[in-house]
Amino acid sequence: MRYLPKSPAEREEMLAAIGAKSVEELFSTIPEAYRLQEPLNLPPAMSEAEVIAYFQQRASENSVGYTSYLGAGVYNHLRSVVTDTILQRGEFLTSYTPYQAEISQGTLQAIFEFQTLMCQLTGQEVANASMYDGSTATTEAVLMAERLTNRRRVLVARSVHPEYRDVLKTYAKNSGLRVEEIGYTAAGTLDAKGIEASLKDDVCAVVVQSPNFFGAIETLAPLADAAHRSGALLVVAVTEAVSLGIVKPPSEADIVAMEGQSFGLAPSYGGPFVGVIASREKFVRQMPGRLAGQTTDLEGRRGFVLTLATREQHIRREKATSNICTNQALCALAATVHLTLLGKEGLRELAEQNLSKAQFALKELENIPGVRRTFSAPFFNEFTVELPRSAKMVNAALLKEKIVGPFVLGTAYPELTKHALVCVTETTPRSEIERFAAAVKHTLEQPL
């Protein structure tokens, strides 16, 4: 087999050196009754060309050739080929976790740069080397707030991504954490007055997303004030990180939980992505996940190491801040490369393009009789519209035009059955946006 660097003769030599007559002898500690006598029933071995052919077949059964208006936590953005060039370098792709710092400085310095970029983006003082994704980062942020305040109740806005809330509930079930949801106003955002009543001295955190699941940008300062007055922390989740190119960073937050997929990671049917936790320096010892720190070697040269490891599972074991072992190093590297390619001006311009494209799409849609924007708060590249009929039905018609329509809100928000979340990024040409609006108009003109 092409992945195995042994000739039959070498296997014989090695067995002889060990003093075993056959390889079966090496498995003698497995009780005979449990040793398989037949090969596993797996598909026959494939050559490289056959492996490729298999996946090309599968690829042809998916959505190639369609234009999509889906966002809802996973975003289509331009990716530079330079990113993959770096990612595919064997020294990055096939290297191990940088526990042996002297021979992992490439990875460690890249992590240090990632941590810096995340701080700059979010307006926070310290960021970790990444979490699995935005949903688990948000959950870990809440658990962190729980440890810091020693309180057991958390208030979560309903306008936080439904799947993020689901993940939090799964973790909360077993930790005695009580999760309570708070509603949104007509503007589509959270109201500080609305949460005040619920903010008793047993709340560890208020969790809000901005831009939120409806695309609306939250006003954070009053929420932070209300939370802090009752001794709770403000956790802000960010699913569309590109927004931070033009939207004010959540520096009022005590902990930011961000999804970095928009920075250089393909949608890949849902993963792997890259979560980030960023927070205040004074909270760093309660922060989960890996951290790269700057230091010097025996001869005074600057270098980087994983540090504050005593928070982590391999030392604290049952007292660890989290059970997380892996971070998403390669995904974080993709984000780091992507962001350094974009740079200060590029990110700004990218964000401005997204803003303009979305506004254009909204105008086109609002020209259709019966279609209107649902919420009044400012938005970035996603917005919610109300249609005169079921959004599901409209999408079914759009599909025939090779258009994947906007996310239907009704399943997660039963009060919003005729509403859909439209996402437009820099990747959608004007002609496509116009075609989309025309198709929606045409569908709505058909009798039911």
Next chain:
Amino acid sequence: MAYPKEFRYTKEHEWISAKGDTATIGITDYAQHELGDVVFVELPAAGSKVTAGKTFGTVESVKAVSEIYAPVSGEVVEANTELHNKPETINSDPHGAGWLIKVKLANPVEVNSLMDAAAYEVYIAEKQKEASA
């Protein structure tokens, strides 16, 4: 390093120096040596209670975390906050400037049931023999 004769010692390598109904508590030279370079200390706030035999904080090196056990019960009067800036003091002066907390004793006679310096030195000599066996 010599073990001060006026101190008492625990099996978990804490020392306690009592005067009337207040006492100072720290970890011994043996403990700091086993731990290696101390990087961080977690101490209770003044006013909190400590219970004999239960943990009241941690001392961390790069690769390990050690729980610190209270030799006696009482109320914390002062924690050595200097250690937040200079945790290495625990390594350089574990029996002096590296003290951890000062407590008001709930039960001053508890101190008498702890090992004296001679008994502690015997205890750690045995431990060292076990380790190199």
Next chain:
Amino acid sequence: MSNHSNRAVPHIVLNEGLIFEKSSPGKRAFDLPPLDVPEVDARKALGESYRREGVEGFPEVSEIEVLRHFTRLSTWNYAIDLGMYPLGSCTMKYNPRVNEYVARLAGIATEHPYQPQELSQGCLKVLQLLEKCLLEITGMDVVTLQPAAGAQGELTGLLLIRAYHQKHGNPRKRVLIPDSAHGTNPATAVIAGYEVQNIKSDAAGQIDMAHLREHVTSDVAALMLTNPSTLGIFEQQIPQIAEILHAQGALLYMDGANMNALTGVTRPGDLGVDVMHLNLHKTFSTPHGGGGPGAGPVAMKKNLEPFLPVPVLVEKEGGRLALDSHRKESIGKVKAFNGNFGVLVRALAYILAYGPGIRQATEDAVLNANYIRKGLEGTYDLPYTRPSMHEVVFSDAIQKKNGVNTMDIAKRLIDYGFHPYTTAFPLIVPGALMIEPTESESKEECDLFIDAMQAIAEEAKTNPELVKTAPHNTRIRRLDEVGAARKPVLRWKPAEKQSKAAD
């Protein structure tokens, strides 16, 4: 080997600074296509949420500088593509390049998890085939591909166990964990809401059966077992262990990190395991990438199926595949969307390349480990002498006599061109050297490794200082971890802001 540093002009490749230090206003590395819609007044559109300027401190460099920067950084890393990582329980095997190719195909990399399921049949078929293969390999009934990593798989497994017990009226209080276990095991048990009870290993490095029997009560939810253990030794009594647990209504969880010793040779499901996780980034060749991403599928017996995390892959009429999120007894979602699909693709590509011949990989892995064991026995102390499977654990007891410990030996191994083995783990072996070569190493590589370890053992006797101050041949010498922990510097700041917190 020279042991003095060369202070003559270091090559620029060795001296690459932080990307922020190369930044200069006005440089660009990326151009966007021109905007084809009217430009919006951002200040008006966003109101008080408007960010007045670009992100402060963000780098401004050119494309070539970005490429050089990261290429130079990469040359400071060791990697499987360069040589062996004998890291115990990490299974650092070859990451086949065709896996990277197929994961990047248009139609595979580009799919949105919320697109209509009728437009995702290709993705769903990939998931279905991977599920089938993993069930065949593990001998289990049902599998979920949701968890993003081994640790998350462990948590999912424990949550399944909890849900199962809850359904039977009592979630129970404790999880039993061998003292040789990986740190994620107890950390996970606590997060799942259980107390941890440590189970001793006996003199042979196996589970102490008497100690186990004593502690398996009706209060125990499960035993988390790694097999082979972290000592590389097969737990021969697994069927009996399963019986003891099942008699008390408890379940047997297997940490599948060491599947590389079992694939194609035996199946955990046949041995009595109720639920287990796999590490796709170990046994199934998906790349470590410097520390992730991975994937941690959880396979289980039928009795745990009702509690599967959502979504669950189901087959409908006409062979149409769908993801079902309406499962009344599900433990819920462990991660948003569908698991690490990109990693799952790579794992499937690996399995398809091998087919039923995957057993050969296991045999070669065990052969390599035993060959290395034979080559180093006598030179290094072997605390547990039962037959090794895919990994072997030595201790530094002999070298310690000269003041040289496992960490020193590991650092000196770097000078010989290898990545160190796993040091100081498992905890039950003081001064452990945990060595797992994997099947990807040739006889030649194994011989080079044995030679290097022999040479270091000799140096430990004749020149211990050389070993204790290693490594000598790396771009950077031993780093001050103590300083890094005492005064953590976790980000770059521009010179004039060194003393202020960034905003």
